[in-house]
Amino acid sequence: xxxxRLMRELERQGISRREFLTFCASMAAVLGxxxxxxxxxxxxxxxxxxxxxxxxxxxxCAGNTESFLRAGHPTVADLILDTISLNYHETLMAAAGxxxxxxxxxxxxxxxxxxxxxxxxxxxxxxDSGYCMVGGRSALDIAREVCGNAAATVAVxxxxxxxxxxxxxxxxxxxxxxxxxxxxxxxxxxxxxxxANAENITALIVYYLTVKRxxxxxxxxxxxxxxxxxxxxxxxxxxxxxxxQFVEEWGDEAHRHGYCLYRMGCKGPATSQNCPIVQWNSxxxxxxxxxxxxxxxxxxxxxxxxxxxxxxxxxxxxxxxSRWLDPVGLTASGAVAAAAVIHGIGxxxxxxxxxxxxxxxxGHADENKHESDSNEESRK
Amino acid sequence: MNAVPSDAPLGIGRERVYVWELPVxxxxxxxxxxxLILAATGYYIGNPxxxxxxxxxxxxxxxLYTSIVFSLCVLVRVxxxxxxxRYARWSEFIPVTRERLRSLWKSTLFYTFLSREPVEYPGxxxxxxxxxxxxxxxxxxxxxxxxxxxQVYAPVxxxxxxxxxxxxxxxxxxxxxxxxxIGMWVILIFMVAHLYFVILYSTIERTGIFDSILSGFKxxxxxxxxxx
Ligand code: SF4
Ligand code: SF4
Numbered sequence: 136x137x138x139x140r141l142m143r144e145l146e147r148q149g150i151s152r153r154e155f156l157t158f159c160a161s162m163a164a165v166l167g168x169x170x171x172x173x174x175x176x177x178x179x180x181x182x183x184x185x186x187x188x189x190x191x192x193x194x195x196c197a198g199n200t201e202s203f204l205r206a207g208h209p210t211v212a213d214l215i216l217d218t219i220s221l222n223y224h225e226t227l228m229a230a231a232g233x234x235x236x237x238x239x240x241x242x243x244x245x246x247x248x249x250x251x252x253x254x255x256x257x258x259x260x261x262x263d264s265g266y267c268m269v270g271g272r273s274a275l276d277i278a279r280e281v282c283g284n285a286a287a288t289v290a291v292x293x294x295x296x297x298x299x300x301x302x303x304x305x306x307x308x309x310x311x312x313x314x315x316x317x318x319x320x321x322x323x324x325x326x327x328x329x330x331a332n333a334e335n336i337t338a339l340i341v342y343y344l345t346v347k348r349x350x351x352x353x354x355x356x357x358x359x360x361x362x363x364x365x366x367x368x369x370x371x372x373x374x375x376x377x378x379x380q381f382v383e384e385w386g387d388e389a390h391r392h393g394y395c396l397y398r399m400g401c402k403g404p405a406t407s408q409n410c411p412i413v414q415w416n417s418x419x420x421x422x423x424x425x426x427x428x429x430x431x432x433x434x435x436x437x438x439x440x441x442x443x444x445x446x447x448x449x450x451x452x453x454x455x456x457s458r459w460l461d462p463v464g465l466t467a468s469g470a471v472a473a474a475a476v477i478h479g480i481g482x483x484x485x486x487x488x489x490x491x492x493x494x495x496x497x498g499h500a501d502e503n504k505h506e507s508d509s510n511e512e513s514r515k
Numbered sequence: 516m517n518a519v520p521s522d523a524p525l526g527i528g529r530e531r532v533y534v535w536e537l538p539v540x541x542x543x544x545x546x547x548x549x550x551l552i553l554a555a556t557g558y559y560i561g562n563p564x565x566x567x568x569x570x571x572x573x574x575x576x577x578x579l580y581t582s583i584v585f586s587l588c589v590l591v592r593v594x595x596x597x598x599x600x601r602y603a604r605w606s607e608f609i610p611v612t613r614e615r616l617r618s619l620w621k622s623t624l625f626y627t628f629l630s631r632e633p634v635e636y637p638g639x640x641x642x643x644x645x646x647x648x649x650x651x652x653x654x655x656x657x658x659x660x661x662x663x664x665x666q667v668y669a670p671v672x673x674x675x676x677x678x679x680x681x682x683x684x685x686x687x688x689x690x691x692x693x694x695x696x697i698g699m700w701v702i703l704i705f706m707v708a709h710l711y712f713v714i715l716y717s718t719i720e721r722t723g724i725f726d727s728i729l730s731g732f733k734x735x736x737x738x739x740x741x742x743x
Contacts, residue, residue, distance in 0.1 A: 354679055365668065377569050377571050379571045407667070436686070440690055461561075472707050479711065479714070
């Protein structure tokens with residue numbers, strides 16, 4: 136086999152073949168493929184031509200770029216992803232200004248329908264609003280042109296997937312997700328989370344290289360290998376949950392013992408992602424593992440529906456439902472019971488005074504009515 | 516004409532009317548007990564205030580199995596709204612006929628002290644019927660939010676995964692959770708009010724309304740034929 140550019144590059148960086156194969160095996164694991172698949176992956180990565188990637192940043196914090204780079208810990212994945220065919224990435228590329236914009240333009244023109252667009256950040260709905268202009272062009276314009284001509288588009292992170300933080304109420308820039316900003320975009324795939332996990336970005340691209348299409352998706356167009364499990368179902372603290380052992384206060388005895396964070400507002404029961412399994416920062420740890428509740432960052436509108444982050448239930452009209460719903464419900468039940476007693480006293484007294492007669496008993500009722508009227512008169 | 520004052524003792528000058536058929540009574544009591552269990556277990560799930568080996572797991576299990584009983588009851592009762600006797604029909608709950616609208620108006624006036632004539636009718640009066648229609652609406656919301664919350668836990672291959680469309684429908688699992696929690700209080704408040712009205716009616720009408728939900732029979736004043 137002729138030495139590919141990738142292998143030469145690996146050699147130059149002093150990365151052994153063994154390390155490369157370990158990487159392929161770990162990708163197979165993330166993708167939920169059998170171990171035997173790692174050989175197929177290795178072959179695909181070695182021999183296939185790299186897909187051309189274009190990375191667009193709009194209303195974002197570059198957190199997904201950071202995640203993607205795994206800045207502190209360069210690995211084989213970095214090489215595969217960023218030394219090879221990332222034709223445009225504002226934050227990473229050496230070129231700037233017109234040169235950079237030319238690179239984008241020429242990629243779109245030359246590789247029309249063949250490159251993959253990765254989008255980070257949300258897109259303001261109004262092209263003339265003046266929000267988020269790059270090189271004098273609106274984000275909407277750029278997204279429509281670049282994603283519209285791509286073979287496939289990956290929305291990386293929650294902002295590109297669901298609008299994210301910029302789209303949270305009151306959404307001053309009228310921020311949209313890629314799906315909403317570029318209607319009918321081809322082969323769109325979502326990698327929500329804030330930020331998207333580098334393992335998942337890498338695994339997705341490796342899958343694409345190996346299988347030549349996107350993996351199976353969930354109802355939000357997220358790959359099932361990464362979003363098919365509920366955090367809560369794979370959480371290492373689940374045993375504490377099942378036995379009703381909860382952290383009640385930051386730093387209490389239960390917190391120090393790694394009890395479940397449910398009562399501290401953990402959104403693991405409402406969030407699907409593979410954080411407990413794949414973890415973060417090269418398997419160092421993950422949020423719940425270090426004692427912080429899940430914020431639900433991978434779910435639609437998480438900034439609006441998962442807040443308050445440290446309470447069980449969302450607020451109602453700005454009031455904490457976790458704190459007030461049960462007292463209000465109990466008081467309302469009591470109030471209804473009290474009202475019933477008062478209503479009942481009224482009804483029974485009225486009935487005892489003989490006001491109450493079967494409706495069909497006309498004569499009797501009239502007579503009765505008379506009687507009661509005179510009663511009332513005599514009382515006056 | 517054999518007019519009977521409404522406070523005449525049971526049996527004298529009254530006729531036995533078969534009002535609540537067996538499915539109606541069965542559903543009523545199964546709903547009653549399942550709601551108590553669901554509310555107690557649901558309260559714990561939302562606000563787990565004690566611990567013990569696998570308590571949360573067991574309580575969730577009880578909640579889930581009870582919810583199956585509850586949902587089946589609601590479905591059977593809706594079916595019976597088309598198959599049952601006249602007092603069980605859907606039209607007794609959703610007022611579309613003129614009589615039912617009149618009954619609604621009259622019963623509302625009675626309860627608000629604006630009229631002195633209670634609606635004497637073996638089935639539900641207009642206001643009661645409409646209240647039950649609304650509460651069944653709440654039951655459906657509870658079932659739907661419950662299914663949305665459950666389907667993320669459903670095992671692989673479970674048919675309940677078809678309900679995943681309910682998550683975006685409610686605007687996310689957290690919103691479904693909030694609605695589910697509010698619904699519990701709405702139903703409990705309804706139960707308090709329902710109990711009160713039964714006591715009230717059994718005091719002023721003496722039609723045997725309390726026993727009727729066990730036996731199915733009410734004792735209505737004889738003649739002239741009652742109209743809704
Ligand atoms: S910490 Fe969160 S995700 Fe983990 S078991 Fe508790 S509630 Fe579930
Ligand atoms: S644990 Fe929750 S909030 Fe944290 S990264 Fe994972 S999904 Fe997002």
